[in-house]
Amino acid sequence: MRRSWLAVSLLVISTVAFGQTAQPAPLSELSRAVTIPYQQFTLPNGLRVIVSTDHKAPVVAVSVWYNVGSKMEPAGKTGYAHLFEHLMFNGSENAPGDFFKPLQQIGATDVNGTTWFDRTNYFETVPTPALERALFLESDRMGHFLGALTEKNLKNQIGVVQNEKRQGDNQPFGLVEYAQLKALIPPTHPYGHSTIGSMADLDAASVDDVKNWFRQHYGPNNAVLVLAGDIDLPTAKRLVEKYFGDIPRGPQQGPIVAPVPTPAHRVDEVMHDRVATPRIYRTWVVPGLNDPDAVPLDIAATVLGGLSSSRLDNALVRGDRSAVRVSADLQQFAQLSFFEVQVDVAPGTDVAEEGRKLDRLIADYIAQGPTADEVLRAATRDVAARTSALESVGGFGGKAVTLAEGALYSNDPGFYKKQLAAYAAATPEQVRAAMQKWLTRPMHALVVEPGPRGAYEESKSVTGPATFSPSFFHKPGEAPVTFAPSAAVDRSQLPPVGPIPDLKFPTVQRAKLSNGIELVYAQRTATPITRIVVSFDAGNAADPADKLGLQSLTLSLLDEGTTTRSSIQIAEEQERLGANIGAGTSTDRTSVSLFALSPNLKPSVVLLADILRNPAFAPAEVERLRNQQLVSIQNELTQPGGLAARTLPPILFGPEHPYGRASSGTGTPEVVSKLSRADLVAFQHAWIRPDKATIFIVSDRPLAEVQSVLDTALGDWKGEGAPGTKTFTAAVPQAQPRIVLVDRPDSPQSLIYGGEVTPLKGTDEMLPDIAANDVLGGNFLSRLNMDIRETKGWSYGVNGNFRRLLKGVPYIVSAPVQADRTGDSLAAMQADIRTFLTTEGITPEERERTIDGFVRELPGSFETGSDVLGGMQNNVLYGRPDDYYDTVASRYRALTVPEMDKAIRSALDPSKFVWVVVGDAKQVKPQLDRLGLPVEVRTVPQQSAQGEK
Known part of the structure; x- marks a missing residue:
């Protein structure tokens, strides 16, 4: 459970030289700046x-x-x-x-x-x-x-x-x-x-x-x-x-x-699961969030395995590479918490020895404690991370969550103030004392090994009401409470909704750096935050057809060392600044993003520029990240969603098409294991370059200031060699309706994942299609979800959506359903789609509900700076004007039922759907054989994630 995140103000002494590090203000000053009026x-x-x-x-x-x-x-x-x-x-x-x-x-x-x-x-x-x-x-x-x-x-x-x-x-x-x-x-x-x-x-x-x-x-x-x-x-x-x-x-x-229980002794346990690589757990039960030791224990976990430069990362992932992923976290509840450490063991490593090594590292850490710098970086990260959610008043982590948690768990809506003060005052001695008090107690030592699962507890048919006394829920002798009808409020009808003004999207300004990179900027002044996305015209579609996974490996190495900073130095500098730099990709675009506290903007941008311009691709780091990517591929092959996402795109678009690839972009083991450092450098030069870039900014600082900072760091950046090109010459194959069953034994649930390639392009005006699909599959009240989940109870949730890509738009239905209802669910969804597109189109009530919802939710949809940033990127990607969202409400209101029906019926043809089902073939195939479509059974690839160590 995470606390809500709040605003802070940071003062720093900044420099612009690539090799220098900024110094943050005292943490006590940062914590005092945080306040939520209530x-x-x-x-x-x-x-x-x-x-x-x-x-x-x-x-x-x-x-x-x-x-x-x-x-x-x-x-x-x-x-x-x-x-x-x-x-x-x-x-x-x-x-x-x-x-x-x-x-x-x-x-x-x-x-x-x-x-x-x-x-x-x-x-x-x-x-x-x-x-x-x-x-x-x-x-x-x-x-x-x-x-x-x-x-x-x-x-x-x-x-x-x-x-x-x-x-x-x-x-x-x-x-x-x-x-x-x-x-x-x-x-x-x-x-x-x-x-x-x-x-x-x-x-x-x-x-x-x-x-x-x-x-x-x-x-x-x-x-x-x-x-x-x-x-x-x-x-x-x-x-x-x-x-x-x-x-x-x-x-x-x-x-x-x-009370916090004390286990009688350490419990060692081995489980088996269909996992890619063994995972070691070490878990202690410790006090809840109101205990004075809660904050020191949280800092202890962050230093151990929560920072990018954590003790375990440096020792096991960057150090001897015996692990591909580590983490440590304090999961806090009101009356107790769980201190949990995880280590994903690298292929070829002796799991038992890795467990002993982990225990030695933890024991040494408990004995010695963290350094003052580690405590500072952990506490700063916590305070800085809170900043991003201040923009949200609600949701999962906004102001409302912070105040409610404080009131409910601590009888103090302002409890966050006490927490922040504790972070600011924390010392290495306090952290060490808390660890020695609680982490020397017996723990649960679990190893999850690859292998078949044991028997699964399944549901039985309901046999009738349970036999129990209502005294479970009432004090002895107390009569059940009944509620009297309300006399004060007319509840015969819902209160009216007042006029809701249309969205006024923030004014978008444009400028250019000295080298021609275009800046697309909007100002948001509610919090001292700057968000920057450097977007490149690349994406998964830029991966060479014979080197799938190259982009993913290249991006993962950008912040793992430059010509002036090591991987650890980059991680530590981000932590001291409260900044976060990360690379990501969609099908059509690649991005490197920066979250910065605005007072730290200059040094944060300097770090961003170094990562963009000077990645070292050190051979040791290449091998480390290669091994991690190989394990990521194997992880996808153990997950229902990963298997479905790897199976359907090449069926719909063809394996040679740039869109016929898994959205993860991680590639295949055969290719990734052979990629060279020269391949990575070549990809960076071809795609991560200024003439492929557009920079999107949402900041409380004025455009001129941000432009000046960016121009100093990136204005003289020049590309090397020829830019990359994407080719879309491969034809999309004719649809061959069928069911592809991916056998995943012992699955209590099946994932149904089906779709087709529509005639739409991403640059089309898709508002009529999107609005119509909201009724079919786009939200909780859609026909598909209401039938399979709310009427039949066979799924936790069903959705169908257009996947908006520049050169082609597939429509994908996703439905995890209970295994014994796989065939019935697929048949029901086929019928729902078919009738919606023919005899039972959108009703006037559905049209009104959908349009009212879309129009009225626009202000809430762009509440935060990250929402605005995403909107600006979409406008540029799909060739829309900067004021596009200012016109959306009137466009929605103008839609009629016939227009909506016509749009989606022109886009979808249910006779062309291909269905992928990930489930237990021995239970599911007989159900699918009755549906009248050819059923092709595939087995999960049993490829090794082995790589060099």
């Missing part, structure tokens, strides 16, 4: 309300946090808190049907709900004029829910949750958490079982069970409501009292006794 009040019924005013955008984050998580679940009722999270999206007494429908109509963004050990939360960010409707909906499911709970809804959502469990369990390492909890936590302890619950307990849940669960836990006195954004305290009081004031109190949740 006010709070409590209703007579006990609902605690926190209001944070931020008028930077016309949106309000609504976040309701209930003090109920899986730690409150008694034996035999595991998974109830998470099940209820799902049920409360299925509608309430006065807002029947899925909550996503009214939320889409008002243009809500960041809509979700989550459950974990300590809490259940529901959140959405809505346009300011829609706030009253959002509060109506949240209050209705808090105070008027039980009448909407039916046996049908319960059975359906049990199926959905069980498929969510299968989806997670089906991934490589997906069963590890169960083993960790079993080894470290007694089964009777509140944290002693997984939040997802067990299949048997979910099977046995009855309507009476879950109604009693609701009565016990979801009263207003057991909740925190946070409103953050374009809202003031008087308005918040008026609206919250109106909609929540009549809800009676429920039973008061008492304190949960959850």
Whole structure:
């Protein structure tokens, strides 16, 4: 669990020479600069309300946090808190049907709900004029829910949750958490079982069970409501009292006794899973986030395996290369935490010896402690990372999350201040003392080896209501709570939504560096952040057909050493500056991005320029990153999604086409193992060059200042040799409808992944197609998802979307479904698509909901600087004007049902779909054979990830 991230201000002494390093200001000064203004009040019924005013955008984050998580679940009722999270999206007494429908109509963004050990939360960010409707909906499911709970809804959502469990369990390492909890936590302890619950307990849940669960836990006195954004305290009081004031109190949740358990002895365990390479885990149970040792332990984990220059990275990945990936993390909860170390063992390494080496490294670290510089870099990274989320008022990590977590877990919305002060004051001695106190206790030592999995706990048919006493959920002698009908609020209809102004996209300015590189800039002043993306006309399509994976290896080496800095020096300098530089790629573009705290802009850009201009491609680093990429390829071959993404593109586009490649761009082992340093240098010279570049910027600093900084560092950059060219001469093959079954034995779920190449191009105006597809497959309320997930309960989620590429646009459907319903699910989706494109097109209600949602969500869709940055890049990529998004609302409003139907029916032809199914062939193939399409079975390639060490 991550804390929310906040703004900071950094003062630095900067230089521009490639080899020099800037010095940050004292950490104590940084922590004092962080603040989130808030006010709070409590209703007579006990609902605690926190209001944070931020008028930077016309949106309000609504976040309701209930003090109920899986730690409150008694034996035999595991998974109830998470099940209820799902049920409360299925509608309430006065807002029947899925909550996503009214939320889409008002243009809500960041809509979700989550459950974990300590809490259940529901959140959405809505346009300011829609706030009253959002509060109506949240209050209705808090105070008027039980009448909407039916046996049908319960059975359906049990199926959905069980498929969510299968989806997670089906991934490589997906069963590890169960083993960790079993080894470290007694089964009777509140944290002693997984939040997802067990299949048997979910099977046995009855309507009476879950109604009693609701009565016990979801009263207003057991909740925190946070409103953050374009809202003031008087308005918040008026609206919250109106909609929540009549809800009676429920039973008061008492304190949960959850001491940090002490395992009797170290537990060594070996599991087998379909994984690419062995993974070693070391896990300790330690105190929760309110304990004074929480911050020192977090710093300890960051220094050990969280920094790019961490102890384990330097020793095992960069050092003797016995590992391809390491990490250490403190997963914090309210009453206890898990300190976890992971090491992915390099091929050819003795796993047992690697485990002993890891234990020696950890023991030495515990004995000696970190250096002052390591503590500083770890704490600075934490503070700097918080900056990026300050722009969001809601979502998974914005202001609302910070305030709600503080109130719920620590009875202090401003608890983040105490945390930051602790980071600023942390010393090596404190970190060492915390480690010696907690990490010398018995741990769980787990190794996951490649191999067949053991038996899987599957769901049984529901046999009837569970036999248990309601005393599980009530104090002895206490009658169940009932809610009186509201007399204060007219709940016969949803509140109206006020006029929502159209999006005003930030003004885009353009300039050029001395060497002609174009700058595309927008200003955002809410936070002292500069985001820069250097975008190159390359992408996966630029990989030579006979050297697939070359670009991926080249990009991974850019920040692993330059002619003036080593890999470790680059990592440490980023950590001291609070900067983050990374390379990425899409099918059509390659990018190197910089996140910088604006006061650190000059030295951060200097570092970026060095990485772009002077990569060393040192032979030792080439071999290290090559081995990591080979393991990445093997990882893809163990994952359902990776297998599907490697199988479908070459079928749709042909293996010779630049788009007929896996989106990961990692290539094949045969090719990657033979790439030379000269290949890497040649690719860099051909594609990572100024005449292929456009620089996109969103910053609080004015364009002239940013331009000057960039021109100093990059203005004299010149390309070497001839620029690269992409060729699209390979013809797209004629569609051959069939089912390609990729055999992945012992899979409790199948991934259905199908599609076709449409006649569209990425530069086409696709708004009619996108709007029409929102009804078919594009969002939660789509025909596909509502049928397979919400009606049938066979999947955790189904979607279909256009993949917008410059030279061709495929349409892809993705559906992870329970294994025994694979054939039924594919047949149902075929029927859904076919009827949508023929006899049952878009209804007027679907058109209104979709268009209203698209128009109203635009302000929330561009709340942050990174959102704006993405919009600017899309405009340039697809040849659109800079003010394109200012015109989108009127374009959407002009769409009619016939236009939408015509657009998607012209784009899609269901008779041309090719379906890839990743699943257990012995169980799935008989189902697919009945569907009337040829079935081709493929086995997973058993290629070695071995490389030089």
